[in-house]
Amino acid sequence: MVARAQAFTSDISVLIDPETIVLPDFVSTLNYSYKVDHDWLLVASSRNVSNFPFYLSDDGKNWQRKDGKRFQEMLDQSPHWNLCEGRLLMAWNSVALPLYTGVLPxxxxxxxxxxxLVISEALSNEFKFVFDASWTISSFSVVDPKHRSNLSSRGTIGSDGGERSWEYVGNSHLGSLYGSSFFHGINYATLITELKIKLLSYDQLQSLAPLDFPFSLESLLSVIADKNKTVVLAVAGYSYRDMLMSWGLPVFSDPSTPSNTSFDDCDFGTKYFQRVSKVKSRMVLQILKLGYNVLLSDVDVYWFKNPLPLLYSFGPSVLTAQSDEYNATGPINLPWTLNSGFYFARCDASTIAAMEKVVKHAATSNLSEQPNFYDTLCGEGGSNRVGDNRCMEPETNLTIHFLDRNLFPNGAYSGLWQKKNVKRACEKKGCFVLHNNWFTGRLRKLECQVLSGLREYDISTRMCMHSWHRTKSAIFT
Known part of the structure; x- marks a missing residue:
């Protein structure tokens, strides 16, 4: 949010919780701050109120009760206001230096x-004058008393030393690895005593319990499955964990995944790749047995629209999968062309039985997952092929349907990755997805992703690169 705010050209930027309500003295405070001849950062803590029995006066200038008591007066006289518990508001000017110059966790x-972390970094580098305006800015949030204990997690560790959620613990660990706390071990609580806002110290960050995955697979499935009991399963390396969790995506660690390997061991065709690729089918089988349909989509598959409605239309006892055939004409179900990086499996008896055969076959094979898939379901040499786009596994009566490549193209089909505008070419063709496979080497895959414009993530800033609407600059006078 800070990086997005800094992308605008306004004279003053404000970062505020969407559930916080500010009163007119907020604008007057900014007007006063705007005249300060220095780079500055203003912080303010809002009050929490459990009910709001006020209505707007006839002149539209004040909130008041039936007895005529104004809300502003009651807010000023509130004796039970804890600066450590309210949601924080931050505002800063854009004169010379940005608010934050490093990479935010x-x-x-x-x-x-x-x-x-943002406030503490501003204090430690002394680039901006930091001041607390909590007593001059009237702001509040209407909260449910039952959930009051969760409010302070956005800013502080509770004064009672109570435990925080796993999300808070995860953020705390990330905070300890960035900025001054990592390089210098600065005690932030000492730095900002004058702000009267209790923040994390370096020692507190270092002493937190080890971060662990908070969910079992079963508990995750019950939360994320759609109304049809379907989940989308993506498989990524452990190094992506923090990024995915920061986006709010549910992350589950598979304990059976091979470990003790280097980054360079993971390229397509390596021994490690052969071992780790088979983890996917084992995980899919486990989820199917728990009663959920699975759409497995590798992390290098780009989605342009939701494919599930179309995939549902094939009905039960049908496994739909992308074809890896690159020739423009001819059958698309030839040997080893079943792409195990994008397929939809239903939790019916035929599919579960067939997936059990895939997993069993892979356990004793030296091949990677994809050839095992084809040999098990379509037969070695394609002995179970039916027509040009299907196979029938005879023991389980499962039909394998190879998806139309115009709608689900692989990386070598139709030269899509060589187009000047890959997204436009795919949308014109009506693609649901596009696979970034059929490239030799990890760096070549990455190069194609970046040059295509489809990779909307900046690794240097850990930021998504979606375009944002520009707004006119505003100056408070």
């Missing part, structure tokens, strides 16, 4: 540590 939004 990939925090999970709204789950703590972000605001304290």
């Amino acid at each position: 990939p925090f999970l939004y709204g789950k703590g540590v972000h605001d304290p």
Whole structure:
């Protein structure tokens, strides 16, 4: 959010929780701050109120109760206001220096540590004058008393030392690896005593319990499955964990995945690749047995629209999969052309029995997952082929349908990755997805992703690169 705010050309940027309500003195405070001849950062903590029995006065200038008591007066006289518990508001000017010059950790939004880290970094580098405007800005949030204990997780560790959620613990670990806390071990609590806002210290970050995955597979499935009991399963390396969790995606660690390997061991065709690729079918089988349909989609498959409605239309006892055939004409179900990086499996008896055969065959094979898939379901040499786009596994009566390559193209079909505008070419063709396979080497795959414009992620800033609407600059006078 800070990086997005800094991308605009306004004189003052404000970062505020969407559930926080500010009163008119917020604008007057910014007007005053705007005149300060220095780079500055303003922070303010809002009050929490459990009910709001006020209505807008006839002149539209005040919130008041039936007895005439104004909300502003009650807010000013509130004796039970804890600066450590409210949601934080931050505002800063854009005179010379940005608010934050480093790389912000990939925090999970709204789950703590972000605001304290930004404020503490501003204090430690002394580029901006930092001041607390909590007593001059009237702001509040209407909260349910039952959930009051969760509010402070966005900014601080509770004064009672109570445990935080796994999301907060994860953010805390990320915070300890970035900025001054990592390089210098600065105690932030000492730095900002004058702000009266209790923040994380370096020692607190270092002493947190080890971060672990909070969900079992069973508990995740019950939360994320759609109304048809279908889940989309993507498989990524452990190094992607923090990024995926910061986007709010549910992450599950498979304990059976091979370990003790280097980054360069994972290229297509290596021994490690052959071993790790078979983890996918084992995981799919496990989910099917728990009663859920699975759409497996490799992380190098780009989606242009939701394929599930079309995949549902094939009915039960049909496994639909992408074809890896690259020739423009001829059968698309030839030997070893079943792409195990994109397929939809239903949790019916035929599919489960067939997947059990795939997993059993792979356990004793030296091949990677994809050839095992084809040999098991379509027979060695394609002995179970039916027509040009199907196979029939005889023991389980499962039909394998190879998807139309114009709608589900692989990386070598129709030269799509060589087009000047890959996205436009795919949308014109009506693609649901496009696979980034059929490239030799990891770096070549990455190069094609970047040059195509489809990779909307900046690794240097850990930021998505979606375009944002520009707004006119605003100056408070």
